[in-house]
Structures are given as structure tokens and as C-alpha cells.
Amino acid sequence: MAISMDTYKETFNGTGVESNEPIKPEDEFFHAVYIGHSARKNHLGTIEEAGKFHIRGVQYNMDEVHMIITLTKKVLVKTKTVDKKDKIECFSFQEGSLPYKGISETVCGLNANERALNTFCAPCRAQIIVAGILCDSNGSPYKTPEGKPVFGFIRGKGMRYSGVSDHLSNLTKLELEPIVQPVTDESRDWEKKHINQSRVVSKLTRDVAQSQYGSSVNVFKFEVGPQLTNEAVEKILEITKKTVDKFKEKFDWSRSKAAAVAMAASTYSTGPTQAQTFGVPETKTTQMDTQPETNPISTGFTETEAPNINSIASDTQESENKKPVEGFGFEDMTFDDMDF
DSSP: OOOOHHHHTTTTTTOSOOOOOOOOGGGOSEEEEEEOSSOEEOTTSOEEOTTSEEETTTEEEESOEEEEEEEEEEEEEEEEEETTEEEEEEEEOOOSSSSOBOTTOOBOOSSHHHHHTSTTTTTOEEEEEEEEEEEOTTOOBOBOTTSOBOEEEEEEOGGGHHHHHHHHHHHHTOOOOOOSSSOOHHHHHHHHHHTGGGSEEEEEEEEEEEOTTSOEEEEEEEEEEEEOOHHHHHHHHHHHHHHHHHHHHHHOTTSOHHHHHHHHOOOOSSOOOGGGOOBOOOOOOOOOOOOOOOOOOBSSOOGGGOSOOOOOHHHHTTTTTOOBOTTOGGGGOOOTTOOO
8 A cells, every 4th residue: 555645744744753853964955054153063063263263064273264145144043051051932933924022922023122022022033044155266266075165154142243334235235237137226225135145255254342241252354355257146145035934944943943953052972974074165274123024034234233333444345346256166156956
């Protein structure tokens, strides 16, 4: 007797059993990019140095990281510390139409001021998830052994929030030659918000900020790097379309408790196999949001999502008239039949 999946698939949707086994860092689709707070030995036995950048499952102990930003999302997270670990009490992916709700079924305030009026929501904080293709300083993408691009992400939260939101807002202000046709005022505005971020390389280095309690905190410092060719950008946009579902699976914790377990896992007992090693080019070793907004997963960033907008001269002064990088690595990659 043969059982057809089609007979039961729709009826049983959402009722199956999910494994809570953490995924190996080398097997993750989106790899966490972070700055080491203190020296520690990771799952491979490698010492991750304090103050250095680490791409979990890919490469460790770097002075800088480069990324082509593809997707961004603002989420709301309420946590409490239990046994020195953060436990999620409420989470909102803020998808769909208003009003947004968290997994607690509490209606989310439109901004920090509104959330402060509700004792349950007052501790909730906005975070910005920024995902993209990891690359070298010229925009040549890191590749898996199968020739696919390697994706990473950063999380802008706490004292890292304003720097991340400022950079994303700065990218919308770059005056680049339009590539969306026909060119109209509407198309130019849309392109700046949704495509500008994928037209340049974003360089991340470490900076240090002082908290209100007097402690030093590692934060991200951003620079706008080389502009990419129009052909490369078109391929990047096609890749981005194929990764939206993966993005939701990874970062929408309201979908599955297993996703939160996977995100919280910090160690894994075994090292990578040869097939899990990536070909990486050599490299050198609380802001309050006040504006209500709709908040879809975005291939861009709007000013309402960036509440602390300052002068963009430091990020963009030398980049506004950059020439596209010739020989960009995406021209050597075929994505038409790429299955992510």
C-alpha cells in the first residue's frame, strides 16, 4: 500500500513534530556576525579573540567584515534573564497589517512611547536584523564548496541599534545612477529604499561606545565600500527573492519555538567536515523608535525605521560618485537553477 503525501499534506499542515537539535554552525544558512566580548574557545577549539570579528561557522578573528546587504527586518523582543540566560517572553515579527501582536497575543504599541504605557510591554525593545551576502573588500562573494554565496547577519540591538539604523538610512540617501526603468520620481524613491543597499559593499569594523553605566560596549562602525556593477546587482536581487522564506524561517521566532532554540544554541560538540568548510578569501586578521510604521521584510530601509538620523558625510562623502567595480565575482556564478 502506498500513501500519497498530497492526500494528507494540507490537512496535517502545522501539526507535525519538529526536532529541537541545534544546527551545526557550519550548516546554518545565515551565519551570525559578531564582535567577541571576551576570549573564548568555540566549538572547533579555536580561540575567539576579544574585540575581533567572528563569522560563526565560517571564519574567526578578523579585523573587518564586508557584506552586501539584501534583507532587513525590524522586530520587537521582550526577554528576561533566567539563570544567566535570556528567555523570550514575547516576540513580534511585525508582519502584515496593523495592529501587530506578539506571541503573547498582546497588541504591540506603535512606538517605544506607546509600549512604555503598558507595564507588560515596557521592557520590550526594537531590534534590526540585517542579512546579506558575505564578501571581500571588493565585493567578491564568499562561496560554499558548491559555489553558492555565503550569507551572514548582524543584529542591531541595545547600543548597536542606532549605528545599524543610521547606516541603513544613509544607504537610502546615496545618489547613484538609476537602474530601475523607466525613471520617475516614484521609481527613484523606491529604488533608494529597496535596492541602494545591495548596490554597494558595506564594511563593518569595531568601535567602542560608553554605556550609561560607564562600561565599554563593542559596536559596529560602518563605511560604504565599492559600488557594484548593474549586472551583479540584478543577480543579487534574483538571489534575494529566493532567500526570503529562509529569512523568515530563521528570524520569525513566532513561527516555531524550535527556531528560538536553534538561535539560542551557542555550542556544538563536533567540528566541521571537509564539505562544511567554506572557501573564504583572505582577510586581515538604546535608541527609542518614535514613529509608527508598517514593517514588511524589506530589501531596503525607510527613514521611519531609522529614528536617529544624523549627517551621512562620514559614510558617504567619498562614495556617492563611486564607479562600479569591474570583474565582480557574481559574473562567474550561475543562479538561474540555484536551489537554496
